[in-house]
Amino acid sequence: MARAHSRPVNAAPGPAHVWWVRSVHRPVEVGPGLRALVGSAAEGGGEEGRAGSGVVESAVRAVGAGRTAGVVPRRSGRGGGLTRRGEQLFAEGLEQARAHVALHGHLALAHTGGRVGDGFDLGRWLAGRRVAAASLTAQQTAWLEELDPWWNPPWPLDWQRAWYRAREHVRVNGPVHGGDNLAGVPRRLERWLRHQITHHHDLHEGQRQLLADLGLGHKEVERFHAWPGRRRPAADGLAAARAYAARHGHLAVSSPTTAPDGFALGRWLAAQRVRQHTSGHPTRLGRTLTGLDAWWNPPWPVQWQRMWWTAHYRLAGLPDGCQWWPSAPETERSMTWLHRQRAQRVLLHPGQQQLLDTLPQHTGTQTPALTASGRREVSDQAWALICPLMPRQQSAGGRWRGHRLLIDGIAHTARTDTPWRDLPAHYGPWQTCYRRYKRWLADGTLHQITALTLPTTDHGWQLAVTRRLHRGS
Structure with a gap:
């Protein structure tokens, strides 16, 4: 551009000095504009016209032949065009x-x-x-x-769109309730509402208010958590499975198993196993569980897998940081199970046979239940307390087998949790022991025995008999 120098304060009046700009930096339209100014100044009459013409001509002469210079017109007005646009x-x-x-x-x-x-x-x-x-x-x-009061919410816009979908459902079907486990809500909306209820304490206060407008206030959220058979998000089940595997080293859990927060981990894993079998291919959740325990979904009963883990840890030791799970079988029971599985190895699944082959051999002494003839489960001190409770022996109808030997057989069966048919021969016929067990169960003799205060060495079989009585087997 071409513009006039600022005139010094004490400078004498005279023609304006114009800066010269190289042609490569000049806009194309400047030259024609300056020429037009020269022409208009030359045509003007009077002193003002001649003075203006002289100023412009001096500017043109200053930039040399073929170059023109002049004052660029400035914009008039307040410049509100952009604001109006x-x-x-x-x-x-x-x-x-x-x-x-x-x-x-x-x-x-x-x-x-x-x-x-x-x-x-x-x-x-x-x-x-x-x-x-x-x-x-x-x-x-x-x-x-x-x-729209929530056109610019402080939370993700996806959440707001999902809330509007839920609002449409509420307008048609009425408010949602936590006490009925979100029954009748469409599947997609149900998953979103369950996620909001599970993470209700992490939501913004405005989000909680919007959920309350749908019917899910604090009381309904508490009612939902109190629902006995409610479904939990897969993330909750996966978190509980990770915690259990880190604590016990496997996922071969029974159905009644629950997590410390009350999550029904056993039923949830059972449902995931059914889903794997029905789908015919591993799901994404199934692959994640396989990463936690390669045998979480075996093609044989989960109880067998749980006993295998027991025998494995009894022989090799628990990994660092792991602990025994509730109702884990004792060493003698797990070794008895392992002996029986190896005896019938040819009847097992090939995968079960491979798992048995990975177990180290039992290098210690064999279990007394398998080798020691006439071994006493009940100590002499305990028998002295139990004997007065036993019913009077019958003399008619054949030889009556002694009470103490049968008490030993019942204690062994309960402690090892083995079938009656697997009762060792030195305890006598298993049918006799089983019939005596049912008779003493019916007349309350066994309940009196489990209520006694016995020596410490007898607490193991006494507790096992108590558990068997509660199961009714």
Whole structure:
């Protein structure tokens, strides 16, 4: 551009000095504009015309032949064109927003791929207004909040869109309740509501208020958590499975097993096993569980797998940081099971045979139940307390087998948790021991024995008999 030098304060009046700018830096339209100024100044009459012409001509001569210079006209007015254009664009977007609210009832549009009406991308326009929300005027903000109070929420916009879908369901079917375990709610909406209930304490206060408008207030959330058969998110089950595997080293749990927070881990894993079998291929959740325990879903009974883990840890020791799970079988019972499985190895699944082959051999002494003839389960001190409780022996009808030997057989069967048919021969016929067990169970003799205070060495078999009486087997 060409512009005049600033005149010094004490400079004498004279023609204006013009800066010279190289042609490569000059706009194309400057030259014709200056020539037009020269022509108009030459045509003007009087002193002013001649003075103006002289100034312009001196400027033209100063830049050399073929080059012209002059004063660029300045913009007149206050320059509100951009402001007016911005207000015009906002008004257009507001009209599109009104039309969308009239049709859908909200402004929770995605940032991209929004609805385009009459060539206008409303989703992208709203995204721009959310980014520049601080620069909006108070009137513009009030207009948008009048259309949708949650047009710019402090939480993710996806959450707000899901809430609007839930609101439509509530308008048609009434408020949702936590006490009925969200019965009758569509599957997609049910999963979203369960996630909100599970993480209710992590939500924004405004989100909690919006959920309360759907019917899920604090009381309903508590009722949902108190529901006995409620379904929990897969993430909760996976977290409980990870904790159990880290604590006990496997996932071969029984159905009644529960996590410390009350989560029904056993039933949840059983449901996942059924899902794996019905789907015919490993699911993503199944692959994650396989990473925790390669034999969490074996093709044989889970009880067999649990006994294998017991024998494995009894022989090799528990891993660092692991502990025995509740009702884990004792060493003698697990070794008895292992002896029986190896004896009938040919009848097992090939995978079971491979697992048995991975177990180290039992290098210690064999279990007394398998080798010692006439071994006493009940100590002499304990028998002295039990003997007065035993019913009187019958003399008629054949030889009556002694009470103490049968008490030893009952104690051994309960402690090793083996079938009656596997009772060692030195305890006598298993049928006799079983019939005596049922008779003493019926007349209350066994309950009296389990209520006695016996020596410490007899606590193991006494506790095992107590558990068997509770099971009724």
